[in-house]
Amino acid sequence: MGGAVRPAESGTIGARKEAYMHVIPFVDEGLGNSSYLVEVGEGLALAVDPGRDPAPYRAEAERRGLQIGWTAETHLHADFVSGSRELAAGGTTVLAPADGGIEFGHRGLRHGDELPVGDLILRALATPGHTPEHLAYLLLDGELPLAVFTGGSLLVGSVARTDLIAPEETDRLARALYRSVREHLLALPDEVTVYPTHGAGSFCSTPAGGERVTTIGRERATNPLLAAPDEDSFVLALLGSLGTYPRYFQRLRAVNRQGPRVYGEKWPSLEPLSIDAVRRFRDDGAELIDVRPIDRYAESHIPGALSIELRPAFASWLGWLVEADTPLAFVLDPGQDRAELVRQCLTIGYERIAGELDGGMDAWMTAGAPTKRISLVGPGALASYRILDVRQESEFSAGHVPGALHVELGSLTQAVDGLDTVPTVVMCGHGERAMTGASVLESAGRSDLAVLRGGPRDWSRATGATLERAR
Secondary structure, eight states: OOOSOEEOOOEEOOSTTTTTOEEEEEEETTTTEEEEEEEEETTEEEEESOBSOOHHHHHHHHHTTOEEEEEEOSSOOSSSOBSHHHHHTTTOEEEEEGGGOOOSSOEEEOTTOEEEETTEEEEEEEOOSSSTTOEEEEEEETTEEEEEEEETSEETTEEBOSOSSOGGGHHHHHHHHHHHIIIIITTSOTTOEEEESBOTTOTTBOSOOSOOOEEHHHHHHHOTTTTOSSHHHHHHHHHHTOOOOOTTHHHHHHHHHHOOOOOTTOOOOOOEEOHHHHHHHHHTTOEEEEOSOHHHHHHOBOTTOEEOOOSTTHHHHHHHHSOTTSOEEEEOOTTSOHHHHHHHHHHTTOOOEEEEETTHHHHHHHTTOOOBOOEEEOGGGGGGSEEEEOSOHHHHHHOBOTTOEEOOGGGHHHHGGGSOOSOEEEEOSSSHHHHHHHHHHHHTTOOSEEEESSOHHHHHHHHOOOOBOOO
8 A cells, every 4th residue: 555654764773783773764744743663683673653554664674674573552542543453463563551451462561561672672661641551662772771762752842732531631641741751751861862653743742843853861951841840830831732633533542442444455445436426425425525736626626525635634634524434435636646545544544435536527527517616816815805714723823814713624614604604715824724614614505715825924925914913
């Protein structure tokens, strides 16, 4: 199965084992996550928090002449379906927190448990907070700590959010995170390399920069949350930084606990659907999703189709706006990556993939079926419309067009009935989320819609006007 999760630049860790021990990161830019393949000696490798598609890890291991002996889960993930069960189907041993209650074959670990992996030792460190069962994994050369895989505990310049379990647990978990990071991670030597799972772009993380690897010493010296003078200050700063997150997060912990479906070598593909089949699927409750570039959607689209342009962030918005048990039918352009679309759906547990409109929009229009269009406009046209900004709260607060109404895209479906029926231009940072928002409004019966090309900074440069900021 193809996909956009590919190995990034690898790194050697430690001095005494550098001849064979390498960390190969795999970055999912759309979800903002990193997973890892670690060469640990004796021709063996350890995978850490692998994504659902095992192909990239297996291909890299084969390229290096390695066998993946173990796959380690730091926690029950809420933002992606784990690939550990797929790897286990090929003989890999799954390591996971004993307190996670995983219902498929694995070796459960608790704080302080150790086991040999190749020529190294893996030690589990209890780091509850992001989730109750969370573990970090420390790799040692004898007694020498080399690297720690921190999952969703200590991140680059931040820590992970603690509000994914239940509102009444958020404060308690934030306090547990404060203590576990200080007691079990900051106790490590400064030179130990830190490999987090969540990073820039992840809704599981709190705001931070774009780097994905750090050291204990660097975080001790520069992480603003770790500079909090006491536990209460840490909790206040952490909880005050949290924004919203996709709705699908609420179900994936259970999926990963039970164990996702194993596809093996037979991954789904997009089956062609006739125009009549697409109509039947929609009549039966399927969601029709148009993944073409937004300018193509603007020119002509099927009435009621949800616009989510295929790009790295596709899965996040699919999971935010569409229920997971909804059958999915798609509209694509000829050159778009079908395998990547399927990969992103499966990555967040969306299994009911019906297929794609055979022949795309050309076939639909040739058949004389109805179409609609949405205007793409420049900054000079905003005066004719009510401005609806659908970015995240933190983005809107950092700078927005004066007078703009703000509704986050993830909340728009629930908010649409409360919006006045007036000519509306929808905007975001670039245009993709805005077109998704416009398609939501159109499906709710709104007309006289437009989408701004670009974002607030483009408007400011074009008009010379100053953006407003939250006070």
